[in-house]
Amino acid sequence: MFRFAVIAALAVSAIAMPPKKLGPPRLTDKRIVGGVNADQGEFPAQVSVHIYGGHACGGTIIGPNVVLTAGHCCAYPRGEYLVVAGEHNLNSGEGTEEERDVARIVQHESYDDFNLTDDICLLHLAGNPIEETDAIRYATLAETGREPADLELLTVTGWGTTSEGGSLSSILKKVDVPYVPNDRCADEYANFNDVTPGMLCAGFEQQGGADACQGDSGGPIFFSDGTQVGLTSWGYGCARPGYPGVYTRTTLYNDWIAANSP
DSSP states (O other): OBOOOOOGGGOBOOOOOOTTOOOOOSBOOOOOBSOEEOOTTSSTTEEEEEETTEEEEEEEEEETTEEEEOGGGOOSOGGGEEEEESOSBTTSOOSOOEEEEEEEEEEOTTOOTTTOTTOOEEEEEOSSOOOOOSSOOOOOBOOTTOOOOTTOEEEEEESOBSSTTOOBOSBOEEEEEEEEOHHHHHHHTTTTOOOOTTEEEESOTTTOOOBOOTTOTTOEEEOTTSOEEEEEEEOSSSSOTTOOEEEEEGGGGHHHHHHHOO
């Protein structure tokens, strides 16, 4: 299912799919599962993407006026978006936040809403450029060709729900999950959705218990050195055994990101 937070105005029923493609439901209500609170300023590239007045997706700021997020987070009118950088607690201001409207939405031209291939999007921000501060740092994207090793621990962050059907976390959370190679992940999702080269998987295959969830869509997954290797895309439930989380593999989109950044 999409890792997208549902707010009242956006409640949508699940996509009806044929028997062999029981892929992710459309916009069901889902925060980091099995994680802990991040320290304030620990993930300064993380942003909150508001749609229709509330947190709906995560993202990362990758330059003074551009944010990287998921393609399925970019399906709404541009005027309904607000990006908040330097955020930690959604329910209170820390004095570190920078808010910007969105001037332009660039969804990948081959994004497929049915199976979530090419699930990537850029938000060009309006107004003054966002400068780096102690609370805001531009993400470093992993170079093309750098890939995780089998079972290498990666870190996912977001304000999504801490359980299926739960409510959003007010505090940014983080969780470490092991990388799952695509061939094994594809076997696990064989009856639900295709796992393409543009996706990567991470999670505890046998026991589950740690994962991204709804509201985390578009947010980052990092190597241990803080380099971003992907963004939260979809999964079957949250933290279920046998179904690792699925992420957009940003290393395959570096040229696209560069070509479409302002």
